[in-house]
Amino acid sequence: MSRTYTKKDYMSDQIIRWCPGCGDYSILSQAQTVFSELQIPTENLVVISGIGCSSRFPYYVNSYGFHTIHGRAATIATGLKMSRPELSVWMVTGDGDALSIGGNHTAHVLRRNVDLQILLFNNRIYGLTKGQYSPTSEQGKKTKSTPFGSLDHPFNPAAFALGCDATFVARTVDIFTKDQRDVMHAAYAHKGASFVEIYQNCNIFNDGAWDALTEKVTREERVLMLKHGEPMIFAGGRKGIRLNGLRPEVVELGEGGLGPDDCLKHDETDPYLAAIIARMDFPEFPVPMGVIHRRERPTYEVLANEQIEAVQARSGKGTLQKLLLGGETWKVD
Amino acid sequence: MHSESSKPLHTIDSVVIRFAGDSGDGMQIVGSQFTNTSALFGNDLATFPDFPAEIRAPAGTLAGVSGFQLHFAAHDIYTPGDQPEVLIAMNPAALRVNIKDLKKGGLVIVNQEKFIPREFEKAGITVNPLEDGSLEGYNVVKIDLQKSTKEAVEGLGLGTKEIDRCKNFYALGMTYWLYHRPMEATERWIQEKFKQPYQEANIRALRAGYHLAETLEVFHERFEVPAAKLEAGTYRNIMGNQATAIGLVAAAEKAGLRVFYGSYPITPASDILHYLAGMKSYGVYTFQAEDEIAAIGSAIGASYGGSLGVTATSGPGMALKTEAMGLAIMTELPLVIVNVQRGGPSTGLPTKTEQADLFQAIYGRNGEAPLAVISASTPADCFHMAFEAVRIATRYMCPVILLTDGYLANGSEPWKVPDPDSLPDLSVAFHTAKEGWRPYNRDAATLARAWVRPGTPGLEHRIGGIEKEDGTGNVSYDPDNHEKMVKIRQAKIDGIEVPDLEVTGDPGELLVVGWGSTYGSIRAAVELARSRGYKVAQAHIRYLNPLPKNTEAVLKSFKTVICPEMNLGQLATVLRAKTLVDVQTVSKVKGKAFTVAEIFAAIQAKQ
Known part of the structure; x- marks a missing residue:
């Protein structure tokens, strides 16, 4: 008899220790809602994180959870998923965890296409170490470690993921609750490494980092909600994205001029298109949200297990006797 | 012909x-x-x-x-x-x-x-x-x-x-x-x-x-050169790295576990990866990771999932894996780490042998981070010690470092193949019962916590690198709890059952104590010395942390104790600290094994 799970079933008994007002609360809540909508049995759900504020996430989910070490969640998740492919493994990480100390592992887990849901909370700051700039902080940012402004050019996480040949790249915002859940559903449905960048507000050390995009009054103008197969239009239908050669451009729509049909159509499966739109950034462009790219490619854990099964089917399962007596042997009487 | x-x-x-x-x-x-x-x-x-x-x-x-x-x-x-x-x-x-x-x-x-x-x-x-x-x-x-x-x-x-x-x-x-x-x-x-x-x-x-x-x-x-009179049985010639690989797989079979081997190529350990990659028919997962850290991370992830997580490397790779070893210690998961030692520090002498990673193995982590350390003495002994590594890791839910070296890894000798049925049973039972269970409850005898695989209904729980509350495993910053947990983790390692130290030769006078690949040279030198009438004995330490319980008694029963090592005296330092016996170092750090003559000369010098 299978039981039914409610959102509450995914809440652990631990007191949540994020700062009041932190964007992480919303993400936790959306994820718990999605888990219940998907009816993932709590025993088959594993949340694996690295280090940072976001990485406290597993403690608050009533499932199996592993709060690992800085930057290494992808490695532990890879070992687990390869050897236990039936589990639903979600990885929670942050901009520093995934793109700075763990950048190498992020690159490789994406190219290998291990079937994980990777939620990257991007707040453009180091929160847990109390306010140093992160690899996604804007250049020139003044922080505790950069009193005269940071010198580093920031990463664009989605472009990074596409550069790693990720098979699923999406972007959403902590306060866009419905869109966030939609993206999580899509990430779960995708077989392979699903990379989800979530713009998240750190109200203590980098408050308002995303306000320019996400404030209700400006949102329409500055965010482009992507829908597969539909033209890229925003600002309530008044503006669209058109391709001029290989470069996108913002065009005004309506009044005898251009219409939606003149705009670029979103095709999630096209890696070339993904490369173009992932780079669109405020203020020149609206920032694309939703599923930027999604395509099928065999997953790593399936390939690994199939290879073992193929060898066993061909040459039989190994026995201890065979193992010990392999190679040339001789007898001494 | x-x-x-x-x-x-x-x-x-x-x-x-x-x-x-x-x-x-x-x-x-x-x-x-x-x-x-x-x-x-x-x-x-x-x-x-x-x-x-x-x-x-x-x-x-x-x-x-x-x-x-x-x-x-x-x-x-x-x-x-x-x-x-x-x-x-x-x-x-x-x-x-x-x-x-x-x-x-x-x-x-x-x-x-x-x-x-x-x-x-x-x-x-x-x-x-x-x-x-x-x-x-x-x-x-x-x-x-x-x-x-x-x-x-x-x-x-x-x-x-x-x-x-x-x-x-x-x-x-x-x-x-x-x-x-x-x-x-x-x-x-x-x-x-x-x-x-x-x-x-x-x-x-x-x-x-x-x-x-x-x-x-x-x-x-x-x-x-006529055939030697070896003990009756079936033999094969075996190299150290090959013996390590076979030992791991044999032990996993005896434990009812699958091997997950995460590794990054490094001399002189890569052959273990090569051997295991060919052992897919035994259900072995091999994963060539992007780096040493990912290699051990993937092994920890697999152990968490209920496989036997294994990683192997050499000195520089050990340095990179250090933080993850601490995680395995904190989360009390079984893990086998093989260090095929080579000349160091840094890149050192990649293809030459050395024993200078003993301190690193025993002490080289942040915090009070004890784990088991054992070593192989001969190429064929790599099989037995790999098997032992698996026994200790699964019985005590802890990481185990197996130290071999370039000399053992690439050296070979005839190996009397054991009867599969004579190998000890290492069956592992994953815990599934909800009643009375908490993530950090311990077995009274071994102090090991139970191994619970994700997927087990009703036992959902969280683990991680932050200090654990005794019993519940919840995050705890309580000062008294921290001290208690530090002592429990130490007591668990100290309590690992290992065989007594064996002594061969003449009692009371001169003991040559060693570890690892110096075994052969020491044995040959001691036999040579005894054939010439010297009173001398050999004791070879295969279990380095914890040491065999009789170590102190053995050392104290000799007037003089010398310790040949391919380092500046690491085991001697450990033995001095633990037994207060004046163990004297015979050092050689040339990337080459001791010759029998060199150890014989050291024995002669003490007469």
Whole structure:
């Protein structure tokens, strides 16, 4: 008899220790809602994180959870998923965890296409170490470690993921609750490494980092909600994205001029298109949200297990006797 | 194929032979062929390959010299031999590097075509060593290898370079004649390994070398080393890394677990990955990770999932894995970490052996981070200690470091294959019962927490690197709890049951204590010393953390304790700290194993 799970079933008994007002609360809540909508049995759900504020996430989910070490969640998740492919493994990480100390592992887990849901909370700051700039902080940012402004050019996480040949790249915002859940559903449905960048507000050390995009009054103008197969239009239908050669451009729509049909159509499966739109950034462009790219490619854990099964089917399962007596042997009487 | 010879055949007890040439000359191949043939013949043997870190250093240079030493005997032997009695030198550089090791009066077979000014220059010499009297006192045999090989393979349409690649078999054939070895096993190997016409060419070269030796006047006699009287049983020749791989898989079978091996290629550990990657029929997962950290991380993830997580590396890789070992200690998951030690620090001497990672293994982590440390003593012992590593890791839910080294990894010896049923049962029972369970409840005897696999209903829980509350495993910053947990983790490791330290030899006077690959040299030196009337004993420590319970009593029962180590005295320091016995270091840190003579001299010095 299978039981039914409610959102509450995914809440652990631990007191949540994020700062009041932190964007992480919303993400936790959306994820718990999605888990219940998907009816993932709590025993088959594993949340694996690295280090940072976001990485406290597993403690608050009533499932199996592993709060690992800085930057290494992808490695532990890879070992687990390869050897236990039936589990639903979600990885929670942050901009520093995934793109700075763990950048190498992020690159490789994406190219290998291990079937994980990777939620990257991007707040453009180091929160847990109390306010140093992160690899996604804007250049020139003044922080505790950069009193005269940071010198580093920031990463664009989605472009990074596409550069790693990720098979699923999406972007959403902590306060866009419905869109966030939609993206999580899509990430779960995708077989392979699903990379989800979530713009998240750190109200203590980098408050308002995303306000320019996400404030209700400006949102329409500055965010482009992507829908597969539909033209890229925003600002309530008044503006669209058109391709001029290989470069996108913002065009005004309506009044005898251009219409939606003149705009670029979103095709999630096209890696070339993904490369173009992932780079669109405020203020020149609206920032694309939703599923930027999604395509099928065999997953790593399936390939690994199939290879073992193929060898066993061909040459039989190994026995201890065979193992010990392999190679040339001789007898001494 | 044995041709009858007109020359007298003498029976001798043992021989040490060394093949030396350019790293592209195929010396490792002929060395392992001679080894295989001698093993099948029934000799006891020990081998040691010695090759440069460069894959193909410029041909003819000292940096490019690759060697393979084999000691085969009609009795039990423990080392590849201090000094070769026979040296095959394919060029002047190989001669120059190796001649100083050759026993006085020994036999040198040289490829004289290479003894020309151009080659001398590459070897950094100005005069021909075949003519300057420097080989006086040795028995020198000069062969035109290239020319002879060319004649042997004539008609097969091979180019100069291809002919050049067969000449190692020509040299091997000569040594087969000299030591009355059958050629069948090597011919079988050539047939399996090479396509035509190379198969035919190599076999012809091998046979031609054999026959040439028969006709050469300088070879007026030949030798035979009879089979050794080994314990009855089935044997195979085994290299250390291979034994480690087999031991891990055998133990996992006995535990009912699958091996998950996460690894990043590094000399001299990579062969473990190569062996395990071929063992898919045993359900072994091998994962060539993006780096050393990912290698151990993936193994921890697999252990968390209920597999046997294993990673192996060498010194620099150990340094990178350190933080993750702490995680495995904190989360109390089973994990086997093999360190095939090499010369350090930093990149150090990648292809040379050393024992200088003992401190790193026992102490090298942040915080109070105890784990089990064990070591293998001989190439075949790698099997048993890998098996032990799995036993300890799964029984005590802790990481175990198995220390081997380059000397063991690449060395080989005959291994008496154990009966599968005689291997201890290591069955693991995953915990599934909800009643009374908490993530950090412990077994009263072992202090191990239960192994709960994700997927087990009702036992959902969280673990991580932050300090755990006793019992619940919840995050805790409580000062008293931290101290308590530190002490529990230490007590768990201290309480690991390990066999007592065994002593062989004479009680009371002089003890030679060692660990790891020095076993053979120490044993041979102690036996030699005792045969000459010295009162001396040997104790070899295989379990380094925790130490065997009787360690202190054993050390204190001797007037003098010396400890030969390929480091500046790491075990001696540990023993002094733990037992307050004045253990005296005999140190060698040259990237080379101790010779028997060196340890014998250390014993003599204490008389």
